Amino acid sequence: MKITSGRTKAYRILSVVVLIVLAILFLFPLYWIITGAFKPAVDIYATEPVWFPSEWTKANFDKLFGMRSAPLWELAVPFSRAITGETVYFSVGPTVPGAIRWLVNTVFMSVMAMILTCLTAAMAGYALAKKRFVGRTLLFSLIVCAMALPKQVILIPLIREMSALHLVNTLWAVIFPTVGWPFGVFLMKQFAEGIPGEILEAARVDGAGEIRTFTTIVLPMVKPGVGALAIFTFINSWNDYFMQLVMLSSNANYTISLGIATMQAETSVDMGLLMAGAALAAAPIIIVFLIFQKYFTQGITMGAVKG
Amino acid sequence: MAKQPRSTMSRALVRRETISGYMFLLPSLIFFLGFVIIPMFICIYTSLTSANMNDPGSFVGFQNFMDLFHDKTFMMSLKNTFLIVIVSVPTVCAFSLWVSSAIYKMKGPALSAFRCIFYLPVVTGSVAVTVVWKWMFDNYTGLFNAVLKGSGVIKDNINFLGTPGIAIWCIILILFTTSVGQPIVLYVSALGNVDQSLVEAAEVDGATNMQVFWKIKWPQIMPTTLYILVITTINSFQCFALIQLLTQGGSDTNTVMYYIYYTAFKLTEQAGHFGYANAMGVILAIFIGLLSALQFRLAKEK
Numbered sequence: 107m108k109i110t111s112g113r114t115k116a117y118r119i120l121s122v123v124v125l126i127v128l129a130i131l132f133l134f135p136l137y138w139i140i141t142g143a144f145k146p147a148v149d150i151y152a153t154e155p156v157w158f159p160s161e162w163t164k165a166n167f168d169k170l171f172g173m174r175s176a177p178l179w180e181l182a183v184p185f186s187r188a189i190t191g192e193t194v195y196f197s198v199g200p201t202v203p204g205a206i207r208w209l210v211n212t213v214f215m216s217v218m219a220m221i222l223t224c225l226t227a228a229m230a231g232y233a234l235a236k237k238r239f240v241g242r243t244l245l246f247s248l249i250v251c252a253m254a255l256p257k258q259v260i261l262i263p264l265i266r267e268m269s270a271l272h273l274v275n276t277l278w279a280v281i282f283p284t285v286g287w288p289f290g291v292f293l294m295k296q297f298a299e300g301i302p303g304e305i306l307e308a309a310r311v312d313g314a315g316e317i318r319t320f321t322t323i324v325l326p327m328v329k330p331g332v333g334a335l336a337i338f339t340f341i342n343s344w345n346d347y348f349m350q351l352v353m354l355s356s357n358a359n360y361t362i363s364l365g366i367a368t369m370q371a372e373t374s375v376d377m378g379l380l381m382a383g384a385a386l387a388a389a390p391i392i393i394v395f396l397i398f399q400k401y402f403t404q405g406i407t408m409g410a411v412k413g
Numbered sequence: 414m415a416k417q418p419r420s421t422m423s424r425a426l427v428r429r430e431t432i433s434g435y436m437f438l439l440p441s442l443i444f445f446l447g448f449v450i451i452p453m454f455i456c457i458y459t460s461l462t463s464a465n466m467n468d469p470g471s472f473v474g475f476q477n478f479m480d481l482f483h484d485k486t487f488m489m490s491l492k493n494t495f496l497i498v499i500v501s502v503p504t505v506c507a508f509s510l511w512v513s514s515a516i517y518k519m520k521g522p523a524l525s526a527f528r529c530i531f532y533l534p535v536v537t538g539s540v541a542v543t544v545v546w547k548w549m550f551d552n553y554t555g556l557f558n559a560v561l562k563g564s565g566v567i568k569d570n571i572n573f574l575g576t577p578g579i580a581i582w583c584i585i586l587i588l589f590t591t592s593v594g595q596p597i598v599l600y601v602s603a604l605g606n607v608d609q610s611l612v613e614a615a616e617v618d619g620a621t622n623m624q625v626f627w628k629i630k631w632p633q634i635m636p637t638t639l640y641i642l643v644i645t646t647i648n649s650f651q652c653f654a655l656i657q658l659l660t661q662g663g664s665d666t667n668t669v670m671y672y673i674y675y676t677a678f679k680l681t682e683q684a685g686h687f688g689y690a691n692a693m694g695v696i697l698a699i700f701i702g703l704l705s706a707l708q709f710r711l712a713k714e715k
Contacts, residue, residue, distance in 0.1 A: 230441035239434030
């Protein structure tokens with residue numbers, strides 16, 4: 107037992123006060139987005155800052171949704187251009203505001219990247235952790251090295267590759283490089299190492315095939331890892347502005363981030379409209395983060411172990 | 414994980430393991446090789462050619478690299494990139510370490526609330542964050558100008574993002590708010606894993622809080638510090654969205670990452686000078702590799 111001296115106690119109180127001030131400062135931009143989105147023009151252009159909207163209005167959102175329109179969902183079938191000579195589109199649903207379409211694109215992109223990453227990484231992580239195959243060490247070092255490489259460095263070859271595959275300006279051009287990024291494999295390997303070898307051995311003795319072993323034994327055991335990876339990939343993919351910027355060029359294929367960024371370049375003075383856009387882009391992902399926060403934190407820490 | 418000696422495994426078993434191993438790896442390998450490794454090699458090769466948008470170009474050896482070191486804009490962006498890294502890496506590390514040591518002993522809800530708040534700017538996404546900061550820094554309707562003027566610190570509005578020498582610090586500030594989230598999560602978990610019996614023993618022996626921190630906790634969280642140094646360095650090197658959305662490389666804020674994008678996609682003298690841009694990418698990758706290696710070295714010695 108230690109007797110807390112007056113000085114340490116004073117320090118504790120001081121540090122809590124500082125923390126609270128910092129927390130308010132960190133939350134402020136978010137507060138400014140949300141209130142800005144609902145402020146009338148008078149408040150936006152006031153020379154004295156208006157800390158709280160004098161009147162809550164949805165005028166900014168009306169403007170945002172009135173801007174452009176597009177079919178709700180339209181998806182280029184991957185590789186269709188390479189096979190049939192022209193791009194085949196699935197087009198579904200009524201005509202909606204452009205911003206909603208951007209949101210649908212973003213959700214599709216993030217969910218697709220998430221599913222593909224989890225599936226491929228779970229399999230690869232298991233193989234790297236539990237199989238003793240030729241070339242394993244080499245492959246693993248390649249993965250670790252590639253993780254330190256900034257994604258943007260390979261940007262130009264990636265674009266040329268995508269245009270050779272006729273995938274440029276489709277969401278797939280953003281999805282595929284995300285799936286290829288080896289962080290997921292690394293993370294899943296960490297989790298799969300926790301599977302006791304005896305269980306796998308027992309399954310083999312009992313005559314379970316490779317696929318059966320994977321689906322009935324491995325997958326349930328690495329489930330927390332898959333959860334962490336899923337939420338991690340979803341959020342990163344949603345916010346990967348750079349990839350979206352270079353790969354997507356037509357308005358109907360924009361993601362919400364890209365749409366807002368373009369709007370910013372076009373009308374950099376209409377702050378109310380921009381805040382409405384920013385709020386629309388940030389709200390869904392923040393809600394997802396808050397719901398799955400636990401898995402997310404786990405994913406970050408697991409990725410760092412032995413990193 | 415002890416590696417099984419090869420000799421005890423029969424050759425048939427090795428073959429079986431290899432085949433099944435690669436079957437499981439195959440889907441992942443297609444994406445990894447196709448969209449990471451192959452582009453990496455193309456990048457290195459292209460950096461040695463005069464390729465541009467419509468023309469594969471011819472082999473020019475190290476000409477692009479030579480040209481880069483005579484390119485004033487490139488040297489400027491290299492300088493800015495290093496400034497960002499040198500300022501933000503230590504401040505992010507120190508700040509997140511302080512916050513984490515202040516919060517890691519708190520009760521569950523308070524801890525997750527703080528952790529969450531500091532992580533929010535990352536989740537919000539670079540575009541939404543940048544758009545709101547741009548407004549706050551705005552010359553006419555911005556909050557900073559209004560507050561500073563109201564409190565009498567400045568007389569005339571400052572054009573924060575349009576003044577060379579100021580703009581880069583605004584960018585560093587925003588980058589800072591979006592960089593501390595992950596280190597805090599990592600430090601909180603590392604501090605929670607510090608061996609409590611050592612801490613208690615030291616306290617019984619009359620060690621001060623400072624001594625406990627530097628002699629016991631600091632060495633134990635060293636691997637985490639190292640990891641944080643590396644990811645923050647990589648993150649700062651990649652600073653792009655902020656530049657592209659706030660200044661477009663104006664007001665002396667060009668960074669290597671933005672200059673690569675600019676050279677490849679914006680109209681320069683030779684539109685889409687891919688070879689040149691790739692040479693920059695290679696240099697960037699080399700710097701990051703060297704810095705990461707250096708940080709590992711330093712941390713190992715200590």
